[in-house]
Amino acid sequence: MITIYKTVAGKLVEQKRATPGVWIHAVSPSEVEHAQLIKWGVPKEAINSALDIDELARVEKEDGVMFIIIRVPYFYGDQVDIPYNTIPLGVVTSSKWIVTICSQSTELMRESRKSKEHPLNTKKHNTFILHILYNTAKLFLKHLSSINHIVDNLEDRLSVSIRNKELFELLKYQKSLVFFSTALKTNELMIERLQRIKLFQKYPEDKDLLDDVLTENLQAMEMTNISGNILSQMMDAFASMISNNQNNVIKLLTSVTIVLSIPVVVASFFGMNVELPFQGHPIAFELTLAISAVIAFLAIWFFRKKDWF
Numbered sequence: 176m177i178t179i180y181k182t183v184a185g186k187l188v189e190q191k192r193a194t195p196g197v198w199i200h201a202v203s204p205s206e207v208e209h210a211q212l213i214k215w216g217v218p219k220e221a222i223n224s225a226l227d228i229d230e231l232a233r234v235e236k237e238d239g240v241m242f243i244i245i246r247v248p249y250f251y252g253d254q255v256d257i258p259y260n261t262i263p264l265g266v267v268t269s270s271k272w273i274v275t276i277c278s279q280s281t282e283l284m285r286e287s288r289k290s291k292e293h294p295l296n297t298k299k300h301n302t303f304i305l306h307i308l309y310n311t312a313k314l315f316l317k318h319l320s321s322i323n324h325i326v327d328n329l330e331d332r333l334s335v336s337i338r339n340k341e342l343f344e345l346l347k348y349q350k351s352l353v354f355f356s357t358a359l360k361t362n363e364l365m366i367e368r369l370q371r372i373k374l375f376q377k378y379p380e381d382k383d384l385l386d387d388v389l390t391e392n393l394q395a396m397e398m399t400n401i402s403g404n405i406l407s408q409m410m411d412a413f414a415s416m417i418s419n420n421q422n423n424v425i426k427l428l429t430s431v432t433i434v435l436s437i438p439v440v441v442a443s444f445f446g447m448n449v450e451l452p453f454q455g456h457p458i459a460f461e462l463t464l465a466i467s468a469v470i471a472f473l474a475i476w477f478f479r480k481k482d483w484f
Contacts, residue, residue: 177201177208180288182297187288198297199274200284217267217274218242225265225276232263232361234368240269243304243365246358247283247311248318259318259351261358266307268300275307283307283314293384301375305384308366312391315355319398322348326406333413345410352403359396366392430478437474438467 179190180198190197193215201212204222213219221242224230235242246261264283265276275284287295293306326348333341366389375381445463456462 177204177211180295180297182295185294185296187295187297193272195271196298197272198295198303199272201274201276202280203278204276212274212276215272215274216240216269217276221265221267222276225263226278228262228278230263232358232365234365234372236372240267242267243369245307245311245365246362247277247281248314248355248358249279249281250318256347257350257354258347259322260354264307264311266304268304273297273300273303283311286310286314301381302384304369305375305381305388308362308388309384309391311362312388312395315359315395316391316398319355319395319402322351323402326402326409330409342410342413345406345413349403349406349410352399352406356396356399356403359392359399363392363396430474434471434474434478437471438464441467441470 178200179193180187180200181190181194181196182188182198187198193199199212199215201208201222203226204212209222212222218240221240224242224244230244232246233244243266245264245266247264248259249262250259252258262277262279262281264281265274267274267276277284287293287307287310290306290310293309295303295306297303326345329341329344333345366385369375370385375385441463445459
């Protein structure tokens, strides 16, 4: 689907035609739309790269057209193996238009169109790119906050009862943090490349906004690393708890087995067909039971002293 916008009186207004100064937003374009983008002058390689789910963040500039890939966060849902992941967003600029291409309809673009703090302006391409980068970093922070909240709830549930379900849930979000960390690192390298080509040196407000972008991206990276380390340590702690609980169960079962085997040993001993103590005594059976009980209670006392019971 292709949607065209233009900044009119400071607001984004949807357009029907691609005229100079517009923003063309393509989401999972069809073959016809793919051909239309190429007709408007968007490089075919840029379109294919933006739709490649594994494409890393990078920037290229050739023949007056600049092409940027940004890794943006995307929420696939709680029921999938990796709830939070990242997908590439392609930004192509020329002297006439700015084009964004993505394989999914993202929260980033929906929120960016509504943003009042950092509104998208189709007439200022460099500022447009900086606002996209800034909103991307802010969205990473928003999703990180959601992940931390979910992990806290899982931790509370695991503190009551350690089950495989909650452990698998933690593993899912640990994977999400790994993908977030990788994406933020590649975005940082891409932003550094933009700095080296001095793309945002023309206007002072762009320089200030670039500093804000770098700060937000660095904060997102730090939060991702902290959350990842905490979650990793939590997983190690729960693994140790599981191992400890398993050892306790084995000790208990071993103790019970030993205690229950004592009467069997005594009964086997007195059941031998040879001369034995108390053989002719009228309460020999009761004495045998008493001996078994005394030894069993001594074993129980010993195991309780060793904290096995």
